[in-house]
Amino acid sequence: MSEKNENIPKRRFKEFENAPAWEQRELGKIGRISTGNTPSTKYADYYSEDGMLWITPTDIKNNITTSSERKLSVEGIQKARKAPGGSILVTCIASIGKNTLIEKECGYNQQINALAPYSKYDSYFLLTQSKFWSLKMSNIAASGTMQIVNKREFSKLNFLFPNNDEQIKIGKLFKELDNAITLHQRKLNKLKNTKEAYLNELFPAEGERKPKRRFSNYTDEWKSIRWSESVNISTEMVNPQEIQYQYLPHVGPGNIESFTGRILNNVKLVKDENLISGKFRFRPDDIVYGKINPQLAKYSYATFDGLTSADAYVLRSNRKLDQSFLYCILHTKYFYNYSVSVSKRSGMPKINRAELGIYEFFAPSLEEQRCIGKLFLRLDKTINNQYNKIEKLRNLKKSYLEELFV
Numbered sequence: 559m560s561e562k563n564e565n566i567p568k569r570r571f572k573e574f575e576n577a578p579a580w581e582q583r584e585l586g587k588i589g590r591i592s593t594g595n596t597p598s599t600k601y602a603d604y605y606s607e608d609g610m611l612w613i614t615p616t617d618i619k620n621n622i623t624t625s626s627e628r629k630l631s632v633e634g635i636q637k638a639r640k641a642p643g644g645s646i647l648v649t650c651i652a653s654i655g656k657n658t659l660i661e662k663e664c665g666y667n668q669q670i671n672a673l674a675p676y677s678k679y680d681s682y683f684l685l686t687q688s689k690f691w692s693l694k695m696s697n698i699a700a701s702g703t704m705q706i707v708n709k710r711e712f713s714k715l716n717f718l719f720p721n722n723d724e725q726i727k728i729g730k731l732f733k734e735l736d737n738a739i740t741l742h743q744r745k746l747n748k749l750k751n752t753k754e755a756y757l758n759e760l761f762p763a764e765g766e767r768k769p770k771r772r773f774s775n776y777t778d779e780w781k782s783i784r785w786s787e788s789v790n791i792s793t794e795m796v797n798p799q800e801i802q803y804q805y806l807p808h809v810g811p812g813n814i815e816s817f818t819g820r821i822l823n824n825v826k827l828v829k830d831e832n833l834i835s836g837k838f839r840f841r842p843d844d845i846v847y848g849k850i851n852p853q854l855a856k857y858s859y860a861t862f863d864g865l866t867s868a869d870a871y872v873l874r875s876n877r878k879l880d881q882s883f884l885y886c887i888l889h890t891k892y893f894y895n896y897s898v899s900v901s902k903r904s905g906m907p908k909i910n911r912a913e914l915g916i917y918e919f920f921a922p923s924l925e926e927q928r929c930i931g932k933l934f935l936r937l938d939k940t941i942n943n944q945y946n947k948i949e950k951l952r953n954l955k956k957s958y959l960e961e962l963f964v
Contacts, residue, residue, distance in 0.1 A: 882931025
């Protein structure tokens with residue numbers, strides 16, 4: 559392949575299909591680079607509540623940074639190094655890979671290098687490309703005794719750039735993608751907050767027998783139920799090497815997201831895990847609960863057949879308790895606090911069957927249990943769908959990063 563072809567991305571917008579190959583430039587040639595500083599903290603007058611942003615690596619949480627923990631006063635601004643709006647801030651000490659775009663002039667500390675691009679370079683294109691800057695920077699930092707890339711090393715980093723029009727087009731695409739991801743993330747956070755609020759309101763407060771919020775037509779006090787009288791822990795252990803189990807998924811605590819019950823994307827089939835020791839069988843509507851390290855809160859409501867490891871219990875309620883309500887019980891702070899407290903007896907935190915058996919909790923009538931359980935299962939389904947939307951957008955972004963950049 560010719561050098562020219564090597565400098566052309568796999569995919570280009572139609573209007574740039576015949577445009578020249580991308581050209582190599584040092585970062586120091588595409589903008590003005592400067593390292594930040596810290597106005598002396600001995601002088602409280604240098605900082606204020608409503609002044610100019612003063613950004614440190616801990617403030618960098620989003621693609622565009624619009625707030626900071628500390629701000630500069632008029633006096634502090636005079637002592638600070640400042641970057642103009644449109645600059646890319648790049649963490650070059652310790653937290654390498656935390657990069658952000660600023661829209662207004664700000665101060666920043668000495669762990670950060672700022673690149674203020676010249677007019678031929680698009681800020682959002684550079685922000686997107688900075689992912690690749692960080693990869694090179696990590697390699698440089700790894701070769702030293704400290705995780706650091708100094709200003710000179712940063713300025714000498716080489717990357718390929720198209721003309722300004724193509725940069726703007728690419729930057730616009732990624733900005734739209736990032737905005738969509740942010741929007742869906744906000745929706746997800748709102749759903750998770752709604753779930754947390756329902757957990758607090760639909761279950762009685764400590765010392766109470768009635769919750770703050772109820773479904774209509776339910777007024778009776780909740781009654782105390784013992785775990786051993788309402789929940790069965792499965793003993794159905796099978797040989798994973800038998801042919802009928804080879805194409806079932808194997809789900810262990812490591813495949814479950816903490817506190818949410820969401821199954822992660824790292825689940826494999828039994829045949830691909832080369833499993834030898836016995837595993838517990840679970841079916842739709844069973845609950846898989848991780849008994850090791852209960853502080854991690856690993857539990858999931860099964861929607862498919864599968865096997866789980868000996869590090870988990872398979873839970874099934876009896877006729878005294880609705881299965882979906884049992885799943886809600888696992889989400890409560892009362893069960894969580896209990897499981898953590900009894901698991902600290904040994905070096906490896908674990909909750910055993912006997913400890914689960916003596917746990918007591920409050921529950922309403924079966925009809926009200928079903929109402930509560932169905933509500934949370936619907937919420938979990940909506941939350942999971944929202945996760946999937948975000949994951950698809952992130953995968954699309956990853957694909958575009960691979961195809962639209964050289």
